Amino acid sequence: QGVQIIVFPEDGIHGFNYSRESIYHFLETIPDPRSVKWNPCLEPQAFNNTEVLQRLSCMAKEGRMYLVANMPDKQPCNSDPHCPSDGRYQFNTDVVFSDDGTLVARYHKQNLFFEFEFDTPREVEHVVFDTPFAGKFGVFTCFDLLFYEPAVSLIEKHAVQQIVFPSAWMNTLPLLTAIQSQRAFATAFNINFLAANLHHPILRMTGSGIYSPSKSVYYHNEENEEGKLLVAELPISPTKPQTDQAKFMSDNYTITPLTELMGNLQVCYKSLCCYLTYELAAAHKEQYALVVFDGPHKVKGKYYIQVCALIKCAGPGLDTCGVAVREATSIIDFKLWGNFSAKHIFPEILASKMTLDLPDSIGWENNTTYHMSKKGMTSGLITAGLYGRWYEKD
Structure with missing residues (x-):
């Protein structure tokens, strides 16, 4: 369909309701793409135990599109005085691959929502990646939306006009349903906002959308267990609705x-x-x-x-x-x-x-x-x- 970027939801690969110990086998060590250039699809042996990263990289390469996904990450930290007792940090992590399969961005979620299996990063990360079709994109995750750091600060400091947003958002009436909050954020900051929410109606997790200040394509279905792929075309430079x-x-x-x-x-x-x-x-x-x-x-x-x-x-x-x-x-x-x-x-x-x-x-x-x-x-x-x-x- 000519798609240039695709966004998958938070927790969509590994699920949820884990302890720190039980999620261990889903963890992969994700290198920092600012210091390591790596294409997992073409170089699968460069890092051990990275099957999920390899699969995502090949999906991006074969589909010739940028790909954003959410997965758990582990980072050894024995020399860090703040290191947990088990010798590693565990992070809720977004990864971004370019259309040739290269890992171009990694973001560790700052604002955790009852996610006791993960650690909160000691420093807030502002993660931005460049694309040839729409310039700079920013990335953050779910509960981050409600806080100044990193969501608002990222937009203000880096002049980002496009945001990708994996989430597992629980709809909360009357003010904080997923599509309501997604649309409000796009409108408030005059940006394009690509939100992929986990579809799990039993847990009130429904509602994904592709938004600009003047256009919305969204899906919200609390009755049907089947999800839906949303496809839309957005302006590169979003404009406020004409008045x-x-x-x-x-x-x-x-x-x-x-x-x-x-x-x-x-x-x-x-x-x-x-x-x-x-x-x-x-x-x-x-x-x-x-x-x-x-x-x-x-x-x-x-x-x-x-x-x-x-x-x-x-x-x-x-x-x-x-x-x-x-x-x-x-x-x-x-x-x-x-x-x-x-x-x-x-x-x-x-x-x-x-x-x-x-x-x-x-x-x-x-x-x-x-x-x-x-x-x-x-x-x-x-x-x-x-x-x-x-x-x-x-």
């Missing part, structure tokens, strides 16, 4: 267009942020946009509104998105929500030729966000809106 201003009923809304057949969008106005997850039918040719407004409406009376809406534009340009339309053919499945301060929210779905459609679900989530979702519309979408009235600010 503009458009006038609606004399108010200046902030607006961002839907540019893909499926994805996630976020757009904010003052303290109100609106979010959209959507999927369009493949045959659509119409332009849609996510719009937001938070302020007083001053025409024919003054009253305060907060609005999140998915709207059809009159033409291909954003300057047409405030123009009234009455017909549409595009069928869109969506979930729309926002962090409203207004307590009275009016959900509405207007379909083609001035017909109405019912949402599948509406309501407050954790008293912080109001949502509306719909699948299987009966006709093309004109507007799906959450119209909030903040009566106290009139």
